[in-house]
Amino acid sequence: MQAHYDCIIIGAGHNGLVCGAILARRGKRVLIVEASTSVGGPAATHEFAPGFRASTAHLMHLMPRSLITALGLEQHGLQFAANGMATTSLSPSGNHLLLTPESVAAASPVDAEAYPAFLTRMTRLAGALRPMLASVPPRLGTDAWSDRIALLKLGWQIRRLGRKDMRELLRIIGMNAYDLCTDYLKAPLLQGALAFDATLGGNLGPRAPGTVLPWLVRLAMQGADGNVGLAQPVGGMGGLSDALARAAKAAGAEVRTGVRVDRVLVADDRVTGVVLSSGESYLAPVVVSNADPKTTFIDLLGPEHLDTEFVRRVDRARSKGVVAKLHLALDRLPAFANLPESALRGRLLLAPSLTYVERAFDAPKYGEYSAAPAMEITVPTVNDPSLAPAGSHVLSAVVECAAYDLRAGWTEQRDAYQALLIDQLEGLAPGLRSSVRAAELLTPVDLEARYGNRGGHWHHADLALDQFYFVRPVAGAAQYSTPVAGLFLCGAATHPGGGVAGENGRLAAQAVLAKAV
Ligand SMILES: Cc1cc2nc3c(=O)[nH]c(=O)nc-3n(C[C@H](O)[C@H](O)[C@H](O)COP(=O)(O)OP(=O)(O)OC[C@H]3O[C@@H](n4cnc5c(N)ncnc54)[C@H](O)[C@@H]3O)c2cc1C
Missing domain, CATH: 3.30.519 (Guanine Nucleotide Dissociation Inhibitor; domain 2)
Known part of the structure; x- marks a missing residue:
């Protein structure tokens, strides 16, 4: 007898766990299958030398407070060893700069007013993107009212900024981080630190067009209500992922670690379940993949279930990490x-x-x-x-x-x-x-x-203008659903990108509930 579920999730990265926890709380029978022996992907804590533990992803700063509360993560053990952590920009000469308005003013009088004004303005501009980052991207060119309304809402958010800020947002959104920093700021340590954050995890340096966008995304997520700032969970990032796994299990999800999915099963053009490397198979009308698109579509599903143009898009998606x-x-x-x-x-x-x-x-x-x-x-x-x-x-x-x-x-x-x-x-x-x-x-x-993500990329696929929002990770799979009925994506390659935020998992669960179960 094969076990039946409403939904199988491939991978217990934080997004797979968020997605599974939400679906289980909505009464779905959920199985989460993770290849590694621990949950969380890079957001796990591992022992790298006897008695010494570290997390590959080491700082939490993007997850909305509303998600932490909704999943009851603190009741499930999440605690912070530190939050609102400060940033110091190091100088090889020893003249380091603490990135607070006061220290910046003392070290670089020319930036004294410019720096806080810049942060305030950029946070406001990024705020206009926040609703877009917290919702399933609309499809382009459809007659559906839901898609039209989503586009109108996006336009309205930007229009609400007022003429001056709206123009500034449209000017900078496709711009490079280098020019933005030199436009507004003077101190090299300040400029360098901002350029670092703008390009962190991506493949493009600060002079590449479009590098302001990932920074605005980061600011928008950090600026969400109740965000704890740069934070370190007790026990490292594994403290967060373990709390997520407990939340998923408490809601009724099964979490199995140390078992790899080998293949997604398809019959009559829709998914029917998965086969594990152990040879066991499990059935479900919905499979959500936390793995990256190349692994999901090429390795686990198989290109024979997809049209050639879609496979080409997946193959071309840039996903080599640096x-x-x-x-x-x-x-x-x-x-x-x-x-x-x-x-x-x-x-x-x-x-x-x-x-x-x-x-x-x-x-x-x-x-x-x-x-x-x-x-x-x-x-x-x-x-x-x-x-x-x-x-x-x-x-x-x-x-x-x-x-x-x-x-x-x-x-x-x-x-x-x-x-x-x-x-x-x-x-x-x-x-x-x-x-x-x-x-x-x-x-x-x-x-x-x-x-297990091809290319070892922070975002599973580069977060750049041509791989953003309507076309993230690729056209045809940008709303978490895919060309194969019942198969969904929930990992970092989906909107709104990587980082330990959980939004991808939350939005994927929303897409599953809207469409499939
Ligand atoms: C070096 C590094 C440092 C980082 N530091 C930070 C940081 O400080 N803060 C931050 O916010 N972000 C950081 N990031 C980014 C962040 O770690 C990722 O964007 C995030 O972990 C992606 O989460 P995810 O759940 O989408 O995917 P993942 O965490 O990659 O999870 C995918 C899971 O799927 C599993 N899987 C894949 N294939 C299969 C299969 N066939 N069967 C079963 N399971 C499978 C994998 O084992 C993995 O556990 C860092 C990334 C890197 C690489």
Whole structure:
């Protein structure tokens, strides 16, 4: 006897868990199947050296408070070791800049008024996009009133900004982050930090057109009511994902880890279930894939169920990641030169100028890794000592930029790259190298292998104008539904993109409930 469900979800990344929890709360019989032994994808906590734990995705800042509350995540164990974390822009010369209006004013009088005004204006412009980010994209060119109304609402949100701000939004939305930063701000450390955030996780450097858009998306999500700012869950990001899994189970969903889906079953042009690598099969009229589009359509479904043009679009979607991750097990707290210890409670950015960030993005274009990488560094054990043995610490660094398809080969270059990164950190925190007890480097190729998303991309598919909203990840699959009846997507490649936000999972559940079950 094969077990029957209303819905099977492939993957227990945070979006798969959100989607499953919502569907289960609506009374659906849900099975969530995860290939890894833990839930959360990169938003899990793992032991990378005996007694030392880290999360690949290390900061939570995008998930709306309304979703945390709706799923009762705090009742299911989510706690914060820190929230509203500050950002310091590191300078190799030691003149670091804490990104608060007061510190910016003290360090760069010319930005004293411009910086807060810039943030206020950009937050307001981004706010006009918020309703769009929190709803299923309309289909273009249909006669359906729901699609027309959604388009009208979007136009109205932008019109409501008033003539001046509406013009500014339309001017900057397709623009590059480099020009936006130089238009408004002067201090290189400030410009570099903003350019870093605008391009984080993407494939394009700050001079590439369209790099303002992902930054506006980030601002819009961070600006949602009750957002906790940059935050660190207790136990790392696994604390969030475990709470999501508990919420899904409490609502009645089954969560099975350590089992891979091998194939999506199709009969008469609609999905009927999945086959696992163990050979077991489960039946359901709805299958929601948390995996990336290439894995979903090419590997699990099979191109024979799709038309050639759609397969071509999926194949062409840009999904090669340029982000690497470094975890260091340290036997003492790193001492960054000229930086107060309190700054280690927040995040540190190594992005000292626009040109520095731009140059870092040059390397992957030529199949290389940057010799002067930009980094987002946290020392999570300062806020949460449970992540390492007493007195020891973890350093967690998101590193940009390293080519997925490194010309010299990752097997050959891994040690040299790791040594380069540690050298870079030693330059900022003298003595750090001698405190390293163990290191874990995850290159884009390792990220692909570990989290099963082709290309190892932060957003599963680049978040750029040509892969946004109506056409994310590709035309024909931009409303979470796909050309095959009953098959849906809910992962980071869908609208509104990657990051640990949960919106993709929530909107996919909404699309499933509207269409299929
Ligand atoms: C190095 C790095 C650092 C990051 N840091 C941050 C950060 O600090 N903050 C932030 O907000 N975002 C961060 N991100 C981005 C964020 O981690 C992702 O965008 C997010 O995790 C995507 O979530 P998801 O649920 O859509 O997909 P995923 O988390 O990728 O989940 C997909 C799941 O599907 C499973 N799966 C795939 N195929 C199968 C199969 N055949 N059978 C069963 N299961 C399958 C995978 O194992 C995986 O668990 C980072 C990303 C990277 C790569």
